[in-house]
Amino acid sequence: MDVVEMDHVSKRYVLGQRLNAREALHAAARRLISTRSSPGPDIWALRDVSFSVSDGQALGIVGRNGAGKSTVLKILAGITTPTAGVSRTRGRVAGLLEVGTGFHPELTGRENIYFNGAILGMSRSDITRRFNQIVEFSGVERFLDTPVKRYSSGMYLRLAFAVAAHLEPDVLVVDEILAVGDAEFQRKCLGRMQEAEGEGRTLIFVSHDLDALSKLCPQSIWLESGRIRDAGATEAIVRDYLTSALSSRESGGPVYKSDAVTVHDIRVLSADGQEGSALMRGDRLRIETVFDVAEDIPGLDLAVLVTSSGGVRVIDEMLSDRSSMRLSPGRYRVSLALPPMLNVGGYTAGVWFGTSYENLFDLPTATPFTLHGSDLERPERVLVLNLPFAVDRLDAAPSPHRDSVGGP
Amino acid sequence: MLSGNGSPGLKSNSAGTRTPVWLSLWQARDLVAFFALRDLRLRYKQAALGVAWVLLQPIATVAIFTVVFGRLAGISSEGVPYPLFALLGFSVWTYFSSATVRASEVLVHNPALVSKVYFPRIAAPTGAVLPQLVDLAVSLAMVGLLLIYYELAPSWRLLAVPVWLTLLILTAFGPAVLLSALNVRYRDVQHAIGPVMQIWFFASPIAYPSTLFSGHGELLYALNPMVGVIGLARWSVLNTPWPGWPLAVSVGMVGVMLVCGVSYFRRSERTFADVI
Numbered sequence: 001m002d003v004v005e006m007d008h009v010s011k012r013y014v015l016g017q018r019l020n021a022r023e024a025l026h027a028a029a030r031r032l033i034s035t036r037s038s039p040g041p042d043i044w045a046l047r048d049v050s051f052s053v054s055d056g057q058a059l060g061i062v063g064r065n066g067a068g069k070s071t072v073l074k075i076l077a078g079i080t081t082p083t084a085g086v087s088r089t090r091g092r093v094a095g096l097l098e099v100g101t102g103f104h105p106e107l108t109g110r111e112n113i114y115f116n117g118a119i120l121g122m123s124r125s126d127i128t129r130r131f132n133q134i135v136e137f138s139g140v141e142r143f144l145d146t147p148v149k150r151y152s153s154g155m156y157l158r159l160a161f162a163v164a165a166h167l168e169p170d171v172l173v174v175d176e177i178l179a180v181g182d183a184e185f186q187r188k189c190l191g192r193m194q195e196a197e198g199e200g201r202t203l204i205f206v207s208h209d210l211d212a213l214s215k216l217c218p219q220s221i222w223l224e225s226g227r228i229r230d231a232g233a234t235e236a237i238v239r240d241y242l243t244s245a246l247s248s249r250e251s252g253g254p255v256y257k258s259d260a261v262t263v264h265d266i267r268v269l270s271a272d273g274q275e276g277s278a279l280m281r282g283d284r285l286r287i288e289t290v291f292d293v294a295e296d297i298p299g300l301d302l303a304v305l306v307t308s309s310g311g312v313r314v315i316d317e318m319l320s321d322r323s324s325m326r327l328s329p330g331r332y333r334v335s336l337a338l339p340p341m342l343n344v345g346g347y348t349a350g351v352w353f354g355t356s357y358e359n360l361f362d363l364p365t366a367t368p369f370t371l372h373g374s375d376l377e378r379p380e381r382v383l384v385l386n387l388p389f390a391v392d393r394l395d396a397a398p399s400p401h402r403d404s405v406g407g408p
Numbered sequence: 409m410l411s412g413n414g415s416p417g418l419k420s421n422s423a424g425t426r427t428p429v430w431l432s433l434w435q436a437r438d439l440v441a442f443f444a445l446r447d448l449r450l451r452y453k454q455a456a457l458g459v460a461w462v463l464l465q466p467i468a469t470v471a472i473f474t475v476v477f478g479r480l481a482g483i484s485s486e487g488v489p490y491p492l493f494a495l496l497g498f499s500v501w502t503y504f505s506s507a508t509v510r511a512s513e514v515l516v517h518n519p520a521l522v523s524k525v526y527f528p529r530i531a532a533p534t535g536a537v538l539p540q541l542v543d544l545a546v547s548l549a550m551v552g553l554l555l556i557y558y559e560l561a562p563s564w565r566l567l568a569v570p571v572w573l574t575l576l577i578l579t580a581f582g583p584a585v586l587l588s589a590l591n592v593r594y595r596d597v598q599h600a601i602g603p604v605m606q607i608w609f610f611a612s613p614i615a616y617p618s619t620l621f622s623g624h625g626e627l628l629y630a631l632n633p634m635v636g637v638i639g640l641a642r643w644s645v646l647n648t649p650w651p652g653w654p655l656a657v658s659v660g661m662v663g664v665m666l667v668c669g670v671s672y673f674r675r676s677e678r679t680f681a682d683v684i
Contacts, residue, residue, distance in 0.1 A: 013682060074681060076421075078526040079524070082422055084423065087421040088418060088420045089418075090419070093526075095524075095526060097525070101521060101525050106450055106453050111449060118439045118442040119442075120525065121527065123438050124441075
């Protein structure tokens, strides 16, 4: 039986809708005298999207930023209404679009558990019944009567997720919450979602973390510009999606265009692998950007950036650090070679252009990429460097013996 | 559970779906209570004087009124000691204005709640008009003390207190939901609400009796719904004359404002998450 069904759903957002009263009066007057409807420009966040999920299934949604993933979740959760079409859900739907929505810094952990639970649709008795489980899961027993503004951000996240994790809904809708928090927290979230799946709940999951998505969801849909580009087994969808993410820029327009500089492409390639193949941890990577410089800007410089899914800027290499090349008007291709140092996980590659006096523009998250591989290697670390150790034994009798372990 | 089209537990979300207000409110009763409790808890956190603030404002205002309107201007207070007369009116007014102002802010001050979670939206302004009842109770206790001080015995009319309290909540509820929804789209509400409330205050029989107007003038004056509820409150607690037809006019206005407020709220709530 289908518990979630989207039937030809479209959603239009009117841009610049936040009118002030005077503009609103003008608009109303214009509507009176003219038959043309809504003058403002609008965008279709979703166009004719249909899919269904049957009871106890998990569905993943992939797509670039702005493809409409969050809009799908918001419509399923009932936060916003579709412009056309119907979305149907059976049973209790819980949307986890943000961790800790409704938490108030001045309230204590206990008060926030109750309020957040109520906001997420639990009744008072539901919350009381699960209170101990929530507290245990969050591990903040000792601070229950402390205002959450005094919590560390880790405690805050754990408590917020703990409430959401004990909702026991029929349908759980989760958006990219794994992007926050440390690796341990992310593992706990994933574990809890796997449990929910095991309990027969229906799961709809959006994530840039394609490994997590593959683990949780056997089926996926791929959204592109508000339409379903493909649907099917997650493995195939993820592979096609990754391949397209790497190659789509060739056909598409520029990544970024300004008067002075136009960035045509930023991509992450495996230095020895074929173009378009998935990237593995341990691969030597090449981050390549192609751009035009239209104006002669003295001291023009660029930086290549890599940011981890946890928001840590791992790489920020400036061209001027190593080269004194002048970027006079013309077309360039710049590649940065990256040794195998990044751990399994999601990253984004990007560029920055500017001079020592001003930033021209910053595109830190232009190209998402994922390093695949086994995540057994202590996933909480971003870098895997295999650095050398030096071990000296200090209590033993003096001896010239010195042990060296490891080495690049 | 909602039953949009007959089959149990099935919820549809489309441009045409509607749930009756009373049903939403009933489903969200726990949430309404939590909104109200949260507001109360937050109000006096880290305020050294705490609840004393509830007492200070009416005492200060009524003291000034007593001097300016009662003594200097010699305004009639329908045979009741002026401080008592003004304090009751002021207490009723304070409930109305603070409930309305709080409700107008509740959605825009919690944008993430609106754009990231689904809950019956009407629960937020409803939860915001309830905590002010605590302040009202404190002010009414002061009215009680003044009654003892002036050695005035209330009559059986005191039984009507729940009636005018209900009328008062309904009077505030209409503008409260209207403004909370309007504020989502037009932040002008935040700027307008102060001056509007100030004018409304002087247009209401707080420092003076509504009997300043007579005949048709009084009926016209009662289009201000505060006229009815303040008149009824004074009749019930201070034994002033029965408000009569102006009360009926005010109650009618309360009904109109409720219908307008709730229907505007229902119409615009579906786009709250998009425009907030």
